[in-house]
Amino acid sequence: MAAAACSFEATETMKELREAFESGKTRSVEWRRSQLKALLKMAEFHENDILDALRSDLSKPELESLLQEIGMMRASCKVALKELARWMAPEKVNTTMATFPSSGEIVPEPLGVVLVISAWNYPFMLSLDPLIGAIAAGNAVVLKPSEISPATSSVLAKLLGQYMDCSAVKVIEGGVPETTLLLEQKWDKIFYTGNGRVGRIVMAAAAKHLTPVVLELGGKSPVIVDSNTNLKVMEEITCIYFLKVTVRRIIAGKWGCNSGQACVSPDYVITTKKFAPELVHALKSELEIFYGKDPVTSVDLSRIVNSNHFQRLSKLLEEDKVSSKIVYGGQKDINNLKIAPTILLDVPDDSLIMNEEIFGPLLPIITVDKVEDSFKILKPKEKPLAAYLFTNDKKLKEDFISNVSAGGLVVNDTTMHLAEHSLPFGGVGESGIGAYHGKFSFDAFSHKKAVLLRSFAADLTARYPPYTPQKQKFLKALLSGSLLAILRALLGWDK
Incomplete structure (x- = not known):
C-alpha cells in the first residue's frame, strides 16, 4: 500500500x-x-x-x-x-x-x-x-x-x-x-x-x-610532495616556512575538510624516502597545534558520519599489514564516532587502505627514490577527482600538468580549485562525468541549440538538380572555402 x-x-x-x-x-x-x-x-x-x-x-x-x-x-x-x-x-x-x-x-x-x-x-x-x-x-x-x-x-x-x-x-x-x-x-x-x-x-x-x-x-586523490619545497639554496628560515605552509595546506585539505570525508580530500601522499621523516615530523607538529594532544576530543574535528563508516575506517586500520605502519594517531572514540588524524608510512600497495577511497581521517604516505617516480605510481591507477603537487621546481610542475590525468590539478595547495567559479569542477573516468x-x-x-539564419537572397541553382559537371565543380570550389577556386569555377561556368 x-x-x-x-x-x-x-x-x-x-x-x-x-x-x-x-x-x-x-x-x-x-x-x-x-x-x-x-x-x-x-x-x-x-x-x-x-x-x-x-x-x-x-x-x-x-x-x-x-x-x-x-x-x-x-x-x-x-x-x-x-x-x-x-x-x-x-x-x-x-x-x-x-x-x-x-x-x-x-x-x-x-x-x-x-x-x-x-x-x-x-x-x-x-x-x-x-x-x-x-x-x-x-x-x-x-x-x-x-x-x-x-x-x-x-x-x-x-x-x-x-x-x-x-x-x-x-x-x-x-x-x-x-x-x-x-x-x-x-x-x-x-x-x-x-x-x-x-x-x-x-x-x-x-x-x-x-x-x-x-x-x-570520487577516487584516491594523491598529493606529491617534492623535497624541493625545502630548497637548499634558500636560507634556513625560508625553507622552514615552505615546509610549514605545505603541511598546513595538506592538513587543511585532509582533516580541515570534514575530517577527510570529502571527495577531493588528499587520499595519500607520495614523497621521497629521504624526505619522508622530515615531512612526518612536520605533520605531527602542526596536527598537535591544530587539534591538541587528544584530537578525538577536539571540537574543530568533524566526526565520522555514522557507525557503518566508522567500522569501515576501523577495518582499514586494523588490517595486519597496515596497523604496524601507523606513525601518528590511530585513537578512536566509538561513542562519539571520532577517529584521530592518523598518519601511516610505507603501507603495502596491496592493502585495503591503498585500494579503496579512504574518505576519512587516515593518511598513508608512500615513499619513492626520486619524486619523478611518483608519476609511474599514478599512471596505472584510475584517474582521481583531484591531484596535488607541492614543489618549487618549474620542470616538475610542467611534468605534473602534462603527465597526471585527474578531474582537476592544484599546485602548492589542496582543494582550493573548488573556490574558483571560473574553473570547471568534475571528474574523468572513474571519478565522474561532466562538470559544474x-x-x-x-x-x-x-x-x-544551433541556429542558422539565412536570407532569401543568393539562392544558388547549383545545389538543385539536375546535377551537372559544372555545378559539381562550382560546389566543390565553394566547399573548399577558397575564393580563388570559386572565381575560377564561376568564370568557367559556361564552358
Whole structure:
C-alpha cells in the first residue's frame, strides 16, 4: 500500500513539474532571478538553522560550515545573479561561404525537468550548488538530499518549501525506495554526487530513457610532495616556512575538510624516502597545534558520519599489514564516532587502505627514490577527482600538468580549485562525468541549440538538380572555402 502511494506521488510530482516547465515560466529571466534571490534570503535568515543541522549530522565545526557550505553556496548564487544575462544571451558565431549570406548563433535553452541527487558529506552545499545551476538555466527541479544527513535533509525540505516556487522546485526526502522510484521516471537530466557504485546504478537507470547524466564521484586523490619545497639554496628560515605552509595546506585539505570525508580530500601522499621523516615530523607538529594532544576530543574535528563508516575506517586500520605502519594517531572514540588524524608510512600497495577511497581521517604516505617516480605510481591507477603537487621546481610542475590525468590539478595547495567559479569542477573516468561551478553549472543544465539564419537572397541553382559537371565543380570550389577556386569555377561556368 505504501509503495503504491509513493509511486502515485512520484507520478503526480513529475506531472506537476512538467506542467510548470511547459508553461514557460521557468524560462523567464525574472523567474530565474527571483528563485536565486530567494535562495540567498533563505541562507541569510536561516543561517543558524543550517548550522545546527550540519552540527547534528556531522559535528561539523561552525567555521567549516560557514566557509565550505553556506559561504560557497552564497558565492555560487551571487555569481549566477551577476552573470545570468550574459550566460542566457545567444552566442554569435561566424559562418562560411557554404551558407552565404547567413548568420549563426548558439542559443542556450533549458533541458526541462531535472533531478539532483545530493551527497551526505557536504549536504547543504552539494544540494544547492547544482540546484543553482539548474534554476539559472531555467529548469524545473527535484532535489533528493541524502538520507544519511537527515537533519540537513529536513531543513532543506522545510526551507525550500517556504522560499521557492514549489510548482517548479521540489524536495523529495527518503532513502533507497524513494531514490529508486525517482530514477524510474523520465528526466531530461540527472545530476548525481556520490560514489561510483551508485553512480553506475544511476547511469543504468538513465540509459533506459537516454537521459544525460552528470556524475560527480570520487577516487584516491594523491598529493606529491617534492623535497624541493625545502630548497637548499634558500636560507634556513625560508625553507622552514615552505615546509610549514605545505603541511598546513595538506592538513587543511585532509582533516580541515570534514575530517577527510570529502571527495577531493588528499587520499595519500607520495614523497621521497629521504624526505619522508622530515615531512612526518612536520605533520605531527602542526596536527598537535591544530587539534591538541587528544584530537578525538577536539571540537574543530568533524566526526565520522555514522557507525557503518566508522567500522569501515576501523577495518582499514586494523588490517595486519597496515596497523604496524601507523606513525601518528590511530585513537578512536566509538561513542562519539571520532577517529584521530592518523598518519601511516610505507603501507603495502596491496592493502585495503591503498585500494579503496579512504574518505576519512587516515593518511598513508608512500615513499619513492626520486619524486619523478611518483608519476609511474599514478599512471596505472584510475584517474582521481583531484591531484596535488607541492614543489618549487618549474620542470616538475610542467611534468605534473602534462603527465597526471585527474578531474582537476592544484599546485602548492589542496582543494582550493573548488573556490574558483571560473574553473570547471568534475571528474574523468572513474571519478565522474561532466562538470559544474559557475557558468559550467549553467551549461550542465542547458542545451546549446544551433541556429542558422539565412536570407532569401543568393539562392544558388547549383545545389538543385539536375546535377551537372559544372555545378559539381562550382560546389566543390565553394566547399573548399577558397575564393580563388570559386572565381575560377564561376568564370568557367559556361564552358
